[in-house]
Amino acid sequence: MTQRARNWLLIAPSGALLLVMLVLPLSFVFVFSFGERGPSGGYVPAFTLEQYANLPARWTAFKNTLILAPLGTLAALLIAYPLAYQLAVRTSPKWKTLLLVLVIVPFWTSILIRSYAWIYILGGQGIPALLGSIGIENVRLIYTPFAVTIGIIYGYLPLMVFPIYVALDRLDMRLLEASSDLGARPATTFLRVTLPLSVPGVATGCMLVFILLMGEFLIPALLGGGKVFFVGNALVDLFLQSRNWAYGSAVAFTLIVIMLITVTIYMRLIARLQTGREDVAVM
Amino acid sequence: MRLYSLVVYVFLYAPIAIIALFSFNAGRHASDFQGFSVQWYGRALNNPFVMDALETSLIVAFITATLASILGTLAAVGLQGLRGPARAIFDALIYIAVMIPGIVIGIATLIALVTVFDVMNPWIENLWGDAEGAPRLSMGRGSLIAAHTMFTMALVIIIVRARLGTLEKSLGEASADLYATPLGTFRQVTLPLIAPAVLAGFLLSFTFSFDDFIIAFFVAGSETTLPIYIFSSIRRGVTPEINAIGTMVMLASLLLLIVAQLILRRGDRK
Numbered sequence: 001m002t003q004r005a006r007n008w009l010l011i012a013p014s015g016a017l018l019l020v021m022l023v024l025p026l027s028f029v030f031v032f033s034f035g036e037r038g039p040s041g042g043y044v045p046a047f048t049l050e051q052y053a054n055l056p057a058r059w060t061a062f063k064n065t066l067i068l069a070p071l072g073t074l075a076a077l078l079i080a081y082p083l084a085y086q087l088a089v090r091t092s093p094k095w096k097t098l099l100l101v102l103v104i105v106p107f108w109t110s111i112l113i114r115s116y117a118w119i120y121i122l123g124g125q126g127i128p129a130l131l132g133s134i135g136i137e138n139v140r141l142i143y144t145p146f147a148v149t150i151g152i153i154y155g156y157l158p159l160m161v162f163p164i165y166v167a168l169d170r171l172d173m174r175l176l177e178a179s180s181d182l183g184a185r186p187a188t189t190f191l192r193v194t195l196p197l198s199v200p201g202v203a204t205g206c207m208l209v210f211i212l213l214m215g216e217f218l219i220p221a222l223l224g225g226g227k228v229f230f231v232g233n234a235l236v237d238l239f240l241q242s243r244n245w246a247y248g249s250a251v252a253f254t255l256i257v258i259m260l261i262t263v264t265i266y267m268r269l270i271a272r273l274q275t276g277r278e279d280v281a282v283m
Numbered sequence: 284m285r286l287y288s289l290v291v292y293v294f295l296y297a298p299i300a301i302i303a304l305f306s307f308n309a310g311r312h313a314s315d316f317q318g319f320s321v322q323w324y325g326r327a328l329n330n331p332f333v334m335d336a337l338e339t340s341l342i343v344a345f346i347t348a349t350l351a352s353i354l355g356t357l358a359a360v361g362l363q364g365l366r367g368p369a370r371a372i373f374d375a376l377i378y379i380a381v382m383i384p385g386i387v388i389g390i391a392t393l394i395a396l397v398t399v400f401d402v403m404n405p406w407i408e409n410l411w412g413d414a415e416g417a418p419r420l421s422m423g424r425g426s427l428i429a430a431h432t433m434f435t436m437a438l439v440i441i442i443v444r445a446r447l448g449t450l451e452k453s454l455g456e457a458s459a460d461l462y463a464t465p466l467g468t469f470r471q472v473t474l475p476l477i478a479p480a481v482l483a484g485f486l487l488s489f490t491f492s493f494d495d496f497i498i499a500f501f502v503a504g505s506e507t508t509l510p511i512y513i514f515s516s517i518r519r520g521v522t523p524e525i526n527a528i529g530t531m532v533m534l535a536s537l538l539l540l541i542v543a544q545l546i547l548r549r550g551d552r553k
Contacts, residue, residue, distance in 0.1 A: 003364060003465075004364075006361075006465065007361040007362075007363075007364045007365045008361070008365075009361070010357045010358060010360055010361025011357070011358045011361040011362060011365065011373060013354050013357065013358075014354045014355065014357065014358035014436055014440070015358075015373065015376075017354065017429070017432065017433050017436065018373075018376045018377075018380065018433065018437075020429075021392065021429050021430055021432075021433035022376060022379065022380050022383075022388075022433055023376070024395050025388070025391030025392045025394070025395035025396075026379075026383070026387075026391050027395075028391060028394050028395040028398065029387070029390070029391045029394065032394060043394070043398075079291065082284070082287055082288075083287070083288055083291050086284050086285070086287070086288050087288075090284060099288075101544075102292065102295075103292075103295065105537065105540065106295050106296070106299065108490060108536050108537075108540050109299075109494075109532070109533040109536045109537070110494045110510065110513075110529070110532055110533070110536070111494065112494070112496050112510050112513055112514060113302065113513065113529035113532060113533060114298055114299065116517050116521060116525075116529075117298030117299065117301050117302050118298060119517075119521060120298075120301055120302075120305070120521070121297070121298060121301065125315065154294070154295075154298065157291075157294075157295065158295075211382060211384070212384070214384060215383075215384020215385060215386045215387060215497075217386055217497055218496060218497070218514075222517065232384070232386045232497075235386055235387075235390055236386070236500070239390050239393065239394075239501065240500075240501070245394055248390060249390075249394070252387050252390055252391070255384070255387065256383065256387060259382070259384075263382070
């Protein structure tokens, strides 16, 4: 058997699985999005743009996703960065690994269980009751955009910390010393040396979190209580409750297109930022 | 700065601690603590619905992880020597698999399989001759395993390929010069070197499959996995029993993580 034939044989099973379980299903979504809803739900073949014309009916779900996904990503970044910096730059090597593992461990346990814990904390007998006892009455936290944002930060913080940590950990400490030897204040060193060199980590973290958030269902379902819902929640409703497959397919396909466009623009921006900084890095 | 890190760690662990604490609540009501008791652990372990769901989740996760690590490793090795458009298409598919949200994978698999099964079931009945006894294709463990394997296999390919990329090409060449067959080279040179990556892929696949709610929600049919059971219970109200299950699941994940770390460390030292 030639080497070439062997390679083909090795990738054949996974190729077949990708065709049957990825390409075929996604083609169904595309085709169904031009169809019509059957009398008792499901799908009737047709070629119409009606489903796409109806998209504004689910505008709130798209709006919530497109506001809270970037906002949640940004909030997670702002909280993760100082922690990653502390771990990578300021912690002694002896403790580094343990402290990093402690950040990542929660991510390895079910996001479902971790999210519902916030129902306790933000619910009537949690923080609002505590605030009530010091005289701040009638604070409502659960089932608000705030609750969903907290859930997002909580759920995805480990995923944000890790790539930033990796980028900062690789940082050549001599660069920081050189900067301070040349008279730069710590803040200047951070802004002009540390921060630019950690951009790849920040970019990776943001992209991972953003992609996952665009399809989020659990966090808004548990902490948004039907009031704050994402496209993911609309999809569950369309496919499992109202069984409107054609319209649901149009919503799903639109979500994919929006994601592809945002991620492409984002990657272009990051690439430009990187090449713009190349001269600094080479120095 | 230190204080800041401490606050973040409290933020990360307080919710987990609260679940563990309330799982020992003697009272029925989830949110006020009425004394210490382990009765909910007993209840959970004696609840047939919980045990069925756990069994389904474990079986699905184990088969998924096994298939994904085998198929993924084979593909990663095969892709090493492949160039041209086939390689580009395969790479694109892997990235699509990883990038597409789980929820879209779930609905796409649901509508595709239900439609295909609706077409195929009458055929099978015809071939069988007996409409009553004919096997029927339907959503269930099989479709769930297939969907989970597709996604986690893509992860395994990425992980194993990263490891393969760091290996010296000369090792394989040396092995071939010493008259090892390609299979012998793979077994005695390549496989031991990529074993940690394969194991990491296996564990990642297992954890993903065991914890996944959203894909299972669409493609599990009438089967109930543990996350589906927990989700539908929470919908009816959080009980100490759910907290006990959650605590056990988190402990099990933690143990798995520690064991994996130990194995990987030992592999590195060799």
